[in-house]
Structures are given as C-alpha cells and as structure tokens.
Amino acid sequence: MKDIQQDSVNFIQKIIDEDNSSGKWGNRVHTRFPPEPNGYLHIGHAKSICLNFGLADKNNGKCNLRFDDTNPVKEEEEYVNSIIEDVKWLGFDWEDRLFYASDYFDQMYAQAVTLIERGNAYVCNLSGDDIRTSRGTLKEPGTESPFRERSPEENLNLFSRMKNGEFANGEKVLRAKIDMAHPNLNMRDPVIYRILHASHHRSGDKWCIYPMYDWAHGLEDSFEKITHSICTLEFEDHRPLYDWYLDQLNVYHPQQIEFARLNLNFTIMSKRKLKKLVDENHVDGWDDPRMPTISGLRRRGYTPESIRNFSENVGITKRESIIDVIRLENALRDDLNKRAPRVMVVLDPLKVVITNYPEGESELLEAINNPEDSDAGKRDVPFSRELFIEQSDFMEDPPRKFFRLGPGREVRLRYAYFITCNEVIRNENGKVVELHCTYDPKTKGGSAPDGRKVKGTIQWVSSHHAVDAIVRLYDRLFLSENPDEKDDYIQNLNPESCKILTKSKCEPSLKTPKKLTYQFERNGYFVLDEKDSSDGNLVFNRAVSLRDSWAKFIKQGGK
Numbered sequence: 001m002k003d004i005q006q007d008s009v010n011f012i013q014k015i016i017d018e019d020n021s022s023g024k025w026g027n028r029v030h031t032r033f034p035p036e037p038n039g040y041l042h043i044g045h046a047k048s049i050c051l052n053f054g055l056a057d058k059n060n061g062k063c064n065l066r067f068d069d070t071n072p073v074k075e076e077e078e079y080v081n082s083i084i085e086d087v088k089w090l091g092f093d094w095e096d097r098l099f100y101a102s103d104y105f106d107q108m109y110a111q112a113v114t115l116i117e118r119g120n121a122y123v124c125n126l127s128g129d130d131i132r133t134s135r136g137t138l139k140e141p142g143t144e145s146p147f148r149e150r151s152p153e154e155n156l157n158l159f160s161r162m163k164n165g166e167f168a169n170g171e172k173v174l175r176a177k178i179d180m181a182h183p184n185l186n187m188r189d190p191v192i193y194r195i196l197h198a199s200h201h202r203s204g205d206k207w208c209i210y211p212m213y214d215w216a217h218g219l220e221d222s223f224e225k226i227t228h229s230i231c232t233l234e235f236e237d238h239r240p241l242y243d244w245y246l247d248q249l250n251v252y253h254p255q256q257i258e259f260a261r262l263n264l265n266f267t268i269m270s271k272r273k274l275k276k277l278v279d280e281n282h283v284d285g286w287d288d289p290r291m292p293t294i295s296g297l298r299r300r301g302y303t304p305e306s307i308r309n310f311s312e313n314v315g316i317t318k319r320e321s322i323i324d325v326i327r328l329e330n331a332l333r334d335d336l337n338k339r340a341p342r343v344m345v346v347l348d349p350l351k352v353v354i355t356n357y358p359e360g361e362s363e364l365l366e367a368i369n370n371p372e373d374s375d376a377g378k379r380d381v382p383f384s385r386e387l388f389i390e391q392s393d394f395m396e397d398p399p400r401k402f403f404r405l406g407p408g409r410e411v412r413l414r415y416a417y418f419i420t421c422n423e424v425i426r427n428e429n430g431k432v433v434e435l436h437c438t439y440d441p442k443t444k445g446g447s448a449p450d451g452r453k454v455k456g457t458i459q460w461v462s463s464h465h466a467v468d469a470i471v472r473l474y475d476r477l478f479l480s481e482n483p484d485e486k487d488d489y490i491q492n493l494n495p496e497s498c499k500i501l502t503k504s505k506c507e508p509s510l511k512t513p514k515k516l517t518y519q520f521e522r523n524g525y526f527v528l529d530e531k532d533s534s535d536g537n538l539v540f541n542r543a544v545s546l547r548d549s550w551a552k553f554i555k556q557g558g559k
C-alpha cells in the first residue's frame, strides 16, 4: 500500500524531474492554484493547494494564487477574501504573486483579435441552443455554422461591437474555427467569448463580453509563465483545446497535467451543492463545523498540519477513487494526540458527594498535561467533597463488562482517589440525581498501598470549582457513504449531526483557555469555538472522538 502511494505521489514529480534533466523549462518549476471565487474552498481544493504549493516548495519553484474570475454572475468579494484566508491558514505563501484573470481581460481581448485576424475565429449568431444541437454527438459529426465563413474584417467589426455593448446577451458569440467533425467535441468550434451585460466584482461595468474558461485559462497560464499547469482529470479532454489556442497564437505554452480529484465518502464537494446547504439554512454558514470547507474544518478543530499530512498521504493518481473520511479524521487524531493538552471535562454531569470528605475543604492534585509530550508539564486540579462525573459512567444495574461505577462498586477517579458508591439518590420521578460515595484517603494519586485493583478510571470535576461550558458534539453531515449518488442529497442529511450539551462542567484550568484545542479525557478532541464563545461563556466543538466509532458501526451493517 505504502509503495503504491509513494509511486503515485511521484508521478508529477517524475515529469518535473524529466523536464529538469532535458532542460525543458530551464530548471524552473512554476505552478498555480486557480480557484474560481464562486464559493468557499473545500477539502478537495486543499489537496490541490498542497499539491501545487508543495511541488513548488520541493523544487525550489514558485506557485501563484490566481482567481479565475471570469463569470461575474456567480462571483463575489466575500469568496475572494475567504480563499485568501484559507490558503494562508494552510501555511502557503504566494509572495507578491496574487493574480486575477480579470486583470488580463485587455490582453485576452487582444489575443482574440489576433485569432480573428488569422482566420481562426468567427462571430456566430446562432443561439446557445442551436450551437449545442449543431455540435453533433460522439458518433455524428456536427454541422458548420452558416456564419463560419465570415471574413476577418466582418468578424473584427462585429467582435468590437460585441465588446461595445451593441448586442443583447446571447445574440452573438465568438467561436474558434477548428473542426466540426473533430472526434473530440470540445474541438468543434468552441465558444471563446459570450455577451453578458453584468457587473464584475473587480472590473465593474467595463466589460459586457466575458471569456470562456478554456480560452481564459490557458492564456492566464501563458501570461504568468507557468511551467506545469496542474488540474483535475475532467480537463483531460480539454487539453487539446488548451494546446490548440496557445499553438495558434504562438505564445508561451505551459504543460497541462491532470490528476484524479479527491473524493471522500460521506461528503459532498461541489461548491454549488455546498452553497445550497448554506442558502437553505441546512447548516450554520460556510464555516459550519460540519462542512467539508476549509473554514468549516478549521472551526471544527482541524489543524493545517493534519490537512497537509492527509493530502500528502492520500497521494496523487490518475485514477478516480473514493477516500474513506476516516483517514482525514485519523490525520487529525495523529496530530492532536501529540500536541493537545489533556483536561478533565464532564459532558453530561451527575453529582457525587464524597460523604467522608470534610465539608468546605479542598486540595490540589497533580495531573499530567500530555503523556505524549514530556515538555507539556503538569498542572494542579482541585478536589473537594462535591464532584461531577459523567452520567454514562454510572449504571445501577451494570452488565458484566461495565467497569465503571455502580452501587457497591469501586473505581479510580483520574489523578485522585478510589471511591466506592454507597447510596443512590433519586428525584420524585425516580431518576438518579446524586450518588453518595466514600473515598479511600490512602489511594491518593490513584493506587492502593494494599495492592487492591480497580478496573475503571473515570474523569471528574470538583463542583465548586467547575467552569460551565456548552459543548457541541458533531457527527457526519450525511447518512450515506455517497450522498452525491442520490439526486436529492438534502434528503440524506443526518438529522443528528449536531448534539448540543448545555450543562457541561470543565476543570478550572479552562476558565481562561490557553490553547484552542484540548483533549477532553475519554471524550475526544475539542476546540474552543471562537465565534460563539465570549467572556465567561465557553463553547467547545468536538473535532473528533478519540477512536473512530463509525468503523464499528459500519462493520455491524449500519448505514
């Protein structure tokens, strides 16, 4: 497995190595990440970012951040800003090379004029529908447009009138004159420019014609002297067109290289579909911690390192596959295990009174901050007569393998003492509301001098010292492994993807959290939600549980 991954990581690097030895680019490596600012970036984009910036870094090259902002109708400033923030957060630096396709509109127009002058493009009056139907099929050649033989003079005249706003949307387009019988449908006189009377978030009302992706993208790469233009597999069939444009214009010509996009199970990744979740309020914005967006993952508690490691780990291939989202979660566990301080938090509290502990007194007990990090040190945790433990750590009638607290049973309180449960107090409805226990003062620190053992160790918080918190437990946003497969992915949303606990009790060190991410012992990794927390009002999101609970669930046939 490892070897296959190693190999696949190298397939683009191999091309770079070959280019370097043949001197193709004079040892230059210059890549770019070219998002369209029509939504927030998702984990798939993160893979492309890591790949493009990563290859540049490894090869002493450069990587540009370029906004492919050629569609004014769907693009917005908010998206531009979020993309800039996300790429920076992932840890990459484009230095002074932040570009916008819209800054090249004049140059692109000039190149279109050149193409017309050479007799390689024409203005076509056919409607969008007519262009589509006359394109033919994979088996049938297309039919030539009646406007195909217009002279360059007439085309130049019409094209400049298109630019000047003399025609309505859809009335005319500029098309490349290639071959209506070409086996590749993308080569059957594709549209280069369309008329769109729309205001652009950067160029305002200057333009009412906008370039199509295939035309714009190759030129952007060419203007920026990109060497390796890396994109996802669906553009493989567009490469002949990419090459044709640059060859006809006889301009600097980068190499387009395709790789398989990242797909994750239980996740959708199209910006359009994610936008629908936001617009219809199925989630709390683009940065909802359940979203696969980079901003959502950040708010969920993901670290840049975990995302970069994941990207590196899944490798680069030419073959489509679906990656198990557990690998993403494991990348976070691996990272946080090393660096997240451990603290004791009781998510769903049950009161415990230690009846033989003196009233009004307390003491400090020593706790280890992170057993995986010897530099993380220790802290003191207060212990007193009244404590909270997890509701789920007590059972009145425990099954054989339940090693936690029950009537007459003894457990270890983490970093504290052994306690034994003597009495169960209920409210008028019969619900257990309090336990009366005794502690063994000789077991301080968690071991008994007489060598007696207990099987369970549970976390606790001193009630007088506890800090209140709201804790959100997140689960998968979708129920099925491939929500995209179903037409209506909205129907597939997991109704239990967010559980909010409002009574959680934290140890006092969390009163002023020194870090953003913690391991709540036995409950998982949690991140302080900076957006929803305020002074004296803590909100934590669970990033991941300590172990994957879904693997077991799926094995048992759950879906």
Ligand code: ATP
Pocket (backbone or CB within 6 Å): 033, 034, 035, 036, 037, 043, 044, 045, 047, 048, 230, 231, 232, 260, 261, 262, 263, 269, 270, 271, 272
């Ligand atoms: P979406 O369909 O999700 O909206 P897109 O491809 O339209 O994505 P762009 O903004 O055009 O989004 O993408 C910017 C770059 O990110 C492109 O180079 C694209 O190939 C790459 N990219 C997008 N999705 C993925 C993915 N799932 N895996 C890897 N790279 C991706």
Ligand code: MG
Pocket (backbone or CB within 6 Å): 036
């Ligand atoms: Mg796109």
